[in-house]
Amino acid sequence: MSKPRRSFASDNNAGVHPEIIEAIRNVNEGHVVAYGDDDVTARAVKLFKKHFGKSVEVFFVFGCTGANVLGLKAITKPYQAVVCAETAHINVDECGAPEKFTGCKLIALQTPDGKLRVEQLEPLLHVFGNEHHVQPRVISISQATEMGTVYTKKELKAISGFAHANNMLLHVDGARLANAAASLEASLKSITADVGVDVLSFGGTKNGMIYGEAVVFLDPKLAQDFKFIRKQGMHLPSKMRFISAQFEALLSGDLWSRSATHANRMARLLATELEKVPGAKIRPTQAVEANGVFAVIPKKFIPQLQKKYFFYVWNEAISEVRLMCSFDTTEEDIHDFVEVVRRVVK
Numbered sequence: 001m002s003k004p005r006r007s008f009a010s011d012n013n014a015g016v017h018p019e020i021i022e023a024i025r026n027v028n029e030g031h032v033v034a035y036g037d038d039d040v041t042a043r044a045v046k047l048f049k050k051h052f053g054k055s056v057e058v059f060f061v062f063g064c065t066g067a068n069v070l071g072l073k074a075i076t077k078p079y080q081a082v083v084c085a086e087t088a089h090i091n092v093d094e095c096g097a098p099e100k101f102t103g104c105k106l107i108a109l110q111t112p113d114g115k116l117r118v119e120q121l122e123p124l125l126h127v128f129g130n131e132h133h134v135q136p137r138v139i140s141i142s143q144a145t146e147m148g149t150v151y152t153k154k155e156l157k158a159i160s161g162f163a164h165a166n167n168m169l170l171h172v173d174g175a176r177l178a179n180a181a182a183s184l185e186a187s188l189k190s191i192t193a194d195v196g197v198d199v200l201s202f203g204g205t206k207n208g209m210i211y212g213e214a215v216v217f218l219d220p221k222l223a224q225d226f227k228f229i230r231k232q233g234m235h236l237p238s239k240m241r242f243i244s245a246q247f248e249a250l251l252s253g254d255l256w257s258r259s260a261t262h263a264n265r266m267a268r269l270l271a272t273e274l275e276k277v278p279g280a281k282i283r284p285t286q287a288v289e290a291n292g293v294f295a296v297i298p299k300k301f302i303p304q305l306q307k308k309y310f311f312y313v314w315n316e317a318i319s320e321v322r323l324m325c326s327f328d329t330t331e332e333d334i335h336d337f338v339e340v341v342r343r344v345v346k
């Protein structure tokens with residue numbers, strides 16, 4: 001059985017968008033000053049200010065774990081706590097780096113769909129001022145969430161309002177912020193600065209870059225010591241211009257939203273086509289609001305499907321799988337995969 005060139009395992013498994021490769025090639029001539037003191041970086045920073053607001057402070061880093069950890073480090077003390085969803089990448093997929101580098105306890109709350117709600121946060125307040133307890137300081141949410149869902153502006157405002165009313169800050173893991181913005185048909189600013197987000201990890205890698213993420217301080221006062229934190233945290237790229245050039249390509253036109261919109265559309269198509277598979281054997285478990293589809297596929301069919309199209313089982317206990325789409329997923333990929341599913345589950 002020949003293997004297709006793309007799979008649904010992860011948007012990280014995708015290649016690099018040709019326009020990004022072109023942008024890298026275009027800045028490859030000659031020498032420029034290292035560590036970000038160059039024109040390409042200045043232009044990329046300007047674009048972030050255009051998209052997120054004039055006063056934001058922006059720092060480029062290599063990856064999103066680093067962006068999350070260092071962004072959180074900048075706004076916490078080790079006796080404080082970061083509240084997040086149980087499914088949050090910072091809780092389950094960063095090998096304890098947030099705890100190690102910030103010293104903070106993560107308070108992980110169960111959610112049905114990856115989204116935190118204010119009602120769940122209220123009970124945390126009673127520990128304030130009590131020296132026997134870590135002090136909740138940051139609420140960290142993922143947008144889009146790890147479950148492929150998206151917070152609405154109203155939900156974001158409710159959480160930031162709660163945070164600020166209780167002397168806390170709102171951090172967003174935006175590894176897939178572009179997918180969330182595309183899903184909400186909203187600008188990047190309208191779902192971050194305008195709804196009270198304080199610190200953001202803005203993802204590039206999952207949206208067609210080779211690597212490179214940005215820590216964006218929507219409240220610039222919080223960025224005061226960040227240049228030291230980034231260097232000590234080993235995330236100051238020397239050849240910065242190559243990350244900057246990628247962000248410039250992403251943000252100067254519509255590449256960021258074009259790619260994210262496409263990935264989201266492919267995920268919706270995939271979910272719709274899977275639901276048409278006869279016998280109701282494939283059962284979606286989450287609303288498809290970004291570029292991921294979560295569905296239960298009976299266990300006995302999974303190894304055979306994975307032989308041709310690799311994907312991950314997300315929750316073994318209920319045989320739930322995660323299928324991710326990316327900027328380069330095609331309708332043909334989806335129809336071919338669904339055809340394989342039809343044959344296998346028949």
Ligand SMILES: Cc1ncc(COP(=O)(O)O)c(C=O)c1O
Nearest residue numbers: 063064065066089142146173175
């Ligand atoms: C929501 C989310 N945040 C953060 C990360 C971490 O990214 P990286 O692997 O670049 O450290 C990922 C990676 O899959 C992710 O899905």
